[in-house]
Structure formats: structure tokens, C-alpha cells
Amino acid sequence: MERWVLLRKGADFEAISKKFHISPRLASLIRNRDVIGDEAINQYLNGTIAELYDGMQMKGMPQAVETLTEKIRDREKIRVIGDYDCDGINATYILLEGLEKLGAKVDSDIPDRIKDGYGLNQHLIDRAHEDGIDTIITCDNGIAAAKEIEYGKALGMTIIVTDHHEVPYKENEVGRRYILPPADAVVDPRQEGCEYPFKGLCGAAVAYKLVEALCEANGQDVEDLDYLLENVAIATVADVMDLTEENRILVKQGLEMLKRTSNLGLRALIQCIGLEGKKIQAYHIGFILAPCLNASGKLDTAKRALALLRAKTEREADMLAGDLKALNESRRDMTDRVVDEAMAKVEQTDIRGDKVLVIYLPDCHESLAGLVAGRVRENYYRPVFVLTDSEDGVKGSGRSIESYSMYEELTGCGDLLTKFGGHPMAAGLSIDKENVEKFKRRLNDQCTLSEEELTExxxxxxxxxxxxxxxxxxxxxxxxxxxxxxxxxxxxxxxxxxxxxxxxxxxxxxxxxxxxxxxxxxxxxxxxxxxxxxxxxxxxxxxxxxxxxxxxxxxxxxxxxxxxxxxxxxx
CATH class of the missing domain: 2.40.50.460 (OB fold (Dihydrolipoamide Acetyltransferase, E2P))
Structure with a gap:
């Protein structure tokens, strides 16, 4: 049974109403979103890109800008290595566009979900080294790749990390010891000592801040990059970031630009999925447009979605948009079948009584694990992990509820996992098959969720x-x-x-x-x-x-x- 809770947050709604020319009811709704004070209310209602924070405030940004300026000037080969989800694809596109504008010799690589797994790995570094790449820039990944970056540095490469995920840490008697990768520059607003005022950016937004800072440092007009805000908006919504403060402005402006986008690929996709002529809102990105971009990384290669964003002719854009729509329809049918299987497993086994549902589906396509976990969570209002067999052991994805931080709980199981990373609300992991049962028990033994917290x-x-x-x-x-x-x-x-x-x-x-x-x-x-x-x-x-x-x-x-x-x- 759901708990219905009526918010009762107080303020002088009549005064706010008069000051901002809105109704007292709207003033009350704004207060319910914890927007307090004239400055915050004004930004909420009227915020523009002029009020975005300066990316140079991010820890590591000055070093990243200085290093890349040198590499561009010296005509060194740069490779952007992104991630295979919507955020990573858009972050890769943003860095390619920004660096090319500055005359860089730049290309990109995106890991294959099945062959490479998530993030930077030795295989990708070897491939870059063989191609004569001097500098790697990661986006939407890299913060947890300390070993891999150490390997790349030993080969004599320059490596710059741009990411937005939680910084890995180990607990000791003093508290937490954060483990930063040994890169030439690390740009991640979540790292310790970063004074950037807003921590909730997605990977594509961090990438945008980097190309913006690079352009400014090299005397280029930053307004020439405004069109990339539509990619930041798509990535922010797709990665389910909080639409507060700076993200709210980025998405608001990006949605305006998306209405009249000049990107041939996005135009073709919008037409192909039936959104042409409609008022495109965050909902449409989250549930219609982004799933098409994500489908390429799940069932094929994310490079196909990147190719759509980079399409140079309408014919190429139309063909790629059709491919992505078909892939997404196939993904949706596969997901429905696996969700039914997952629900049956919950209902017919002893895991039904667990506070944290760990569902092992050996034959599930590993790219669908997160989607299935999300659907099961909606049904049972429990944190859910879906695990499946992969080429090298067992892989899984989790989706959480508000009162359960997945990343922190996985840290408590770190000794059982071969790899993990993520956010409070979503996470990914790799584990040896013999540890699956122990992992399930450990998560439930250390879970402190009350019955009230487990009620939607x-x-x-x-x-x-x-x-x-x-x-x-x-x-x-x-x-x-x-x-x-x-x-x-x-x-x-x-x-x-x-x-x-x-x-x-x-x-x-x-x-x-x-x-x-x-x-x-x-x-x-x-x-x-x-x-x-x-x-x-x-x-x-x-x-x-x-x-x-x-x-x-x-x-x-x-x-x-x-x-x-x-x-x-x-x-």
C-alpha cells in the first residue's frame, strides 16, 4: 500500500506572488521544490546560460586546458574514449566537436559493451598506442580506472580524465581514503577539494565545460559552442541527473535548441520516432529519444549512435535513424520477455522476502540487465540487482530507491566484486560466479532499510x-x-x-x-x-x-x- 504524504512547506506565498508576478499556488509549488530565497527563485524561473558557472573552477580543469592547448599546438594525436550509453555518446560527440573547432588532430573510440565492458581498459589503451595516439581523454568514465591509467602512463601516454561518477574509496580507521587515478589531469566535480559549486553534472556537461574552457583559453568565441547544449540536455535527462540549479538551465536551454536543431542526425531521429512538430519535453528525451541512442550501445555498437550525431548528409542520417529505431524496438521486445522471467523468479523463489532483490538470470543479454532491474524495482519498490553470465564471469546492473545508496552498499561488498562503479541510484558490477550467493546474502545482511522506507x-x-x-x-x-x-x-x-x-x-x-x-x-x-x-x-x-x-x-x-x-x- 502506498503512503500518501501531503507537503506543508511554509513561506510568504503572497509576497513571492507579488514579487515574481506568479500566483500564490505556483509560489507554493516552487517552495515545495526547496527553492528558497529571491535569488534562487529568480534563477529557477528566469535562469539563462549567462548564469552558468565557470568551468575553470573545477579542480583539474586548468591542468587539462593547459595540457590540451599544448597538444593541439604540437599537432599530437588525441583520442576521446567515451562510454556506450547516451551520456557517454553525447560527451564523446561534444569533445570531438570542440577539439576539431580548435584544429586538433582528434578521433574517438567507444568500448564494446560485451567485448570490452564498461570504461577504460588495457585493450583500448593498447589499441590507441598501436595507432600512434599521444593523448587519451576519457569522458563519462575513467575515475575508477586507476590501474588502466597507470598502464597507459607506463607506455608514455598523456591521459586526461573527465568524469562525473563517484570517486572510488576505501574505508580505514581514520575514515575514507579516496583513490584518484594517476592521470595528468582529473576533472570530476565529485572529487575531494573541487570547489565547483554544483556537483550534479552528467558526463556530457563536464565535457562541455572542458571544451568551453579550452575555447576561452584559445581566444575562440564560446557562443559558437552553444549548439552543443542540446546534447548536454539529452545526456542530463537520459542519465537521470537532478534537474536542479545548473542542470535545470542546461536542460531548459538545450530543449529550446532541440526544437530548431541543425544536427542532421537528431533531426532525422526526431522525424523517424514521430516527434516532429511536437513540443519536445524532458519526458520525450527520457522515454523516446534517448532509448534509441542507448539501444545502439546495448544491442549493436554505440559508434552507430555517434555516427548519427556526426552524420554529414540527410541520406546517411535517415538510414542511421531508421537503424536505431529498429534496434530500440527489438530491445523493447527482448526487455519485456526478460522482465516477465525476472518477475516469475521473484514470485516463485525465496528472494521475494528480501529487502534487496538480487536476481540471477544467466541467459539475459547483459545490456538489458539495468532496464530489467528498473522495471522490477517499479513493481516491488525494492533496490534490485540483475546479474547475468558474461564472457568473463558474471556482470550485473542495479537500480535503487531513494533511501538506498547503491554505490555505498557495493563498496561494502568490494572484496566480493572484481569491478564496480556508479551512483546512489544506479550501479554496475562484475563478480565471479562462486560469489553470487555470498553477494546476495551480504547485501541483505548489511541492509538497514525499514518497512516504511520500503513502502512507496x-x-x-x-x-x-x-x-x-x-x-x-x-x-x-x-x-x-x-x-x-x-x-x-x-x-x-x-x-x-x-x-x-x-x-x-x-x-x-x-x-x-x-x-x-x-x-x-x-x-x-x-x-x-x-x-x-x-x-x-x-x-x-x-x-x-x-x-x-x-x-x-x-x-x-x-x-x-x-x-x-x-x-x-x-x-
Whole structure:
């Protein structure tokens, strides 16, 4: 059973309303997102790229800029080594574009998920060395590759790390000892002693900060790089970073640029997946566009997605966009099958009672493990790891819940793992097969999650009478966009609502439509996409009366506009 919690955060909403020319209700919604004080509210509502922080504040950035300036001047061969997910692909693209603008001799390499695994490895370094590469720049990886970087340095290579992942550490009697790789420069806002004010950037944003700083140092117009903000926005949303402070500005600006993108590959993909002419929002990136870019790294090679971003002709762009769409459809079908298998394993074995679900599916394609873990987590509201056989042992991916830091918990199992890395909410690992059972037990033995923490919480912003739902209020809610992690879509609630004329619609009979009547007798058209059949049953069981959470919108059909609410939860 979900826990419904009504937020009650106080402030002088009338004063905020007058100062920023918004309604008191909107002021309350902004306060609920922990945006406090005039400066923060102004940045939230009106922030522009002029207010972004200077990348040179990042620890390691001056050294990276100085080193790369020398390498560009001396015409040394530079190789960008990215990651095979959407963030890594966009980070690689950003570095290639920025370095080429400065006249660098630069190419790229992206590891193969199956053959190479995640991040920098000896094989990639050997390949670069054989190709006569002088300098490697990592992006969206490298912070955990101390051994590999030591190997590259022994070959006489210059190595610069740009990353955003947690810095590996070991616990000792004094506390934590952080382990930085022995690179010529390490640029990662999460490292100790980094004074950059915002720590929540994705890998592509860190890469953007580097090319921006490089351009400034070399007398180039930084505005020439503004078009890369659309790639930063895609990567930020795809990597599920918090849409707060600087990320909010980056995504807001990037979405504006995406509307009129001049990138042939992105234009072709937007057309291919049916988003042309639509108002592209963070939702569309997260659930439609980014999965197509990610599918290449999961089932084929991420180099195909990079080739799309770098496409020079419309014909090439159209062909690659079609390939990625087909790959994503194949990935979706495969994922559905494996999710069913994972759910059956939870229901039919003793792991059902575990606080941390460790599901071993030997035949699962390793690229799908994270997606499957995410879907299982949604169903059971538990941290979930999905493990599968790979060429060299067992690999896995995890997806977490708010009160459980995956990276920290994996650190507590470090002696059982051959490799691991990630964030509080998502992580990847490699493990020997004989340690799988021990890993499962250790995670559960050291888990301190309470039953309350294992119950999904529905956080309600405010009770909203139907009379307050006007076109003006719905338009005003757009000030809060883009929505995503850290800046969630507002949740409104109404109790004692009577549902009338409930019917199931849609090609797949998966949408419920009804007329909602609130306690004061006001009517509103309502629609429910979440388990429509169950919603209809609940309405019948309770004689149509229930409490609901919802979000208001405008339904446009055949030129007519009608206010409606989308029901998100009910009871």
C-alpha cells in the first residue's frame, strides 16, 4: 500500500506572488521544490546560460586546458574514449566537436559493451598506442580506472580524465581514503577539494565545460559552442541527473535548441520516432529519444549512435535513424520477455522476502540487465540487482530507491566484486560466479532499510479544488518545466471524488475515461493511463467514490480544447 504524504512547506506565498508576478499556488509549488530565497527563485524561473558557472573552477580543469592547448599546438594525436550509453555518446560527440573547432588532430573510440565492458581498459589503451595516439581523454568514465591509467602512463601516454561518477574509496580507521587515478589531469566535480559549486553534472556537461574552457583559453568565441547544449540536455535527462540549479538551465536551454536543431542526425531521429512538430519535453528525451541512442550501445555498437550525431548528409542520417529505431524496438521486445522471467523468479523463489532483490538470470543479454532491474524495482519498490553470465564471469546492473545508496552498499561488498562503479541510484558490477550467493546474502545482511522506507511514498503538493483548474493555471505550470528527477511534476489531490460514466478506451483497451465530480459538485473530464482495468474495477467496487492524485492539462481534439485531469494514483 502506498503512503500518501501531503507537503506543508511554509513561506510568504503572497509576497513571492507579488514579487515574481506568479500566483500564490505556483509560489507554493516552487517552495515545495526547496527553492528558497529571491535569488534562487529568480534563477529557477528566469535562469539563462549567462548564469552558468565557470568551468575553470573545477579542480583539474586548468591542468587539462593547459595540457590540451599544448597538444593541439604540437599537432599530437588525441583520442576521446567515451562510454556506450547516451551520456557517454553525447560527451564523446561534444569533445570531438570542440577539439576539431580548435584544429586538433582528434578521433574517438567507444568500448564494446560485451567485448570490452564498461570504461577504460588495457585493450583500448593498447589499441590507441598501436595507432600512434599521444593523448587519451576519457569522458563519462575513467575515475575508477586507476590501474588502466597507470598502464597507459607506463607506455608514455598523456591521459586526461573527465568524469562525473563517484570517486572510488576505501574505508580505514581514520575514515575514507579516496583513490584518484594517476592521470595528468582529473576533472570530476565529485572529487575531494573541487570547489565547483554544483556537483550534479552528467558526463556530457563536464565535457562541455572542458571544451568551453579550452575555447576561452584559445581566444575562440564560446557562443559558437552553444549548439552543443542540446546534447548536454539529452545526456542530463537520459542519465537521470537532478534537474536542479545548473542542470535545470542546461536542460531548459538545450530543449529550446532541440526544437530548431541543425544536427542532421537528431533531426532525422526526431522525424523517424514521430516527434516532429511536437513540443519536445524532458519526458520525450527520457522515454523516446534517448532509448534509441542507448539501444545502439546495448544491442549493436554505440559508434552507430555517434555516427548519427556526426552524420554529414540527410541520406546517411535517415538510414542511421531508421537503424536505431529498429534496434530500440527489438530491445523493447527482448526487455519485456526478460522482465516477465525476472518477475516469475521473484514470485516463485525465496528472494521475494528480501529487502534487496538480487536476481540471477544467466541467459539475459547483459545490456538489458539495468532496464530489467528498473522495471522490477517499479513493481516491488525494492533496490534490485540483475546479474547475468558474461564472457568473463558474471556482470550485473542495479537500480535503487531513494533511501538506498547503491554505490555505498557495493563498496561494502568490494572484496566480493572484481569491478564496480556508479551512483546512489544506479550501479554496475562484475563478480565471479562462486560469489553470487555470498553477494546476495551480504547485501541483505548489511541492509538497514525499514518497512516504511520500503513502502512507496506518493508526495502530494497540494489539494486542488476543480474550480482552480483554469487554462491560465495550466499555462502557469509550464514555468516549472522541465520536469524530471529533482524537479518532479506537481502532484495534486482531491478526496471524495465521484467517478461517473467510466469506460475503457484505446486500441489496446489500456486507458480509462470518466467524468470526475468533486465534493462541491464541480465536474471535470478525467483520464487514467495507469492500470485502466483496475481503475474501472475500483470505481465499481466503491460506487464511484475515491480519493485521487492528478495533473491538469488541455486535451486538443479536432480543433477543440477541453480541460482534463490525468489521474496518477487513486484509492
Amino acid at each position: 511514498k506518493v508526495v502530494i503538493d497540494m489539494e486542488l479544488p476543480f474550480t482552480a483548474i483554469t487554462e491560465h493555471f495550466i499555462e502557469e505550470l509550464e514555468y516549472l518545466e522541465p520536469f524530471g528527477k529533482g524537479n518532479t511534476k506537481p502532484v495534486f489531490a482531491a478526496r471524495g471524488v465521484f467517478m461517473q460514466h467510466v469506460k475503457i478506451i484505446g486500441k489496446n483497451k489500456n486507458v480509462a475515461k470518466a467524468t470526475a465530480i468533486d465534493a462541491a459538485g464541480n465536474r471535470m473530464e478525467a483520464i487514467c493511463f495507469h492500470d485502466a482495468q483496475e481503475f474501472a474495477k475500483q470505481c465499481e467496487r466503491n460506487n464511484g467514490k475515491m480519493s485521487i492524485t492528478f495533473y491538469p492539462g488541455i486535451n486538443e481534439f479536432r480543433g477543440e480544447r477541453q480541460i482534463q485531469i490525468v489521474i496518477t494514483h487513486y484509492r
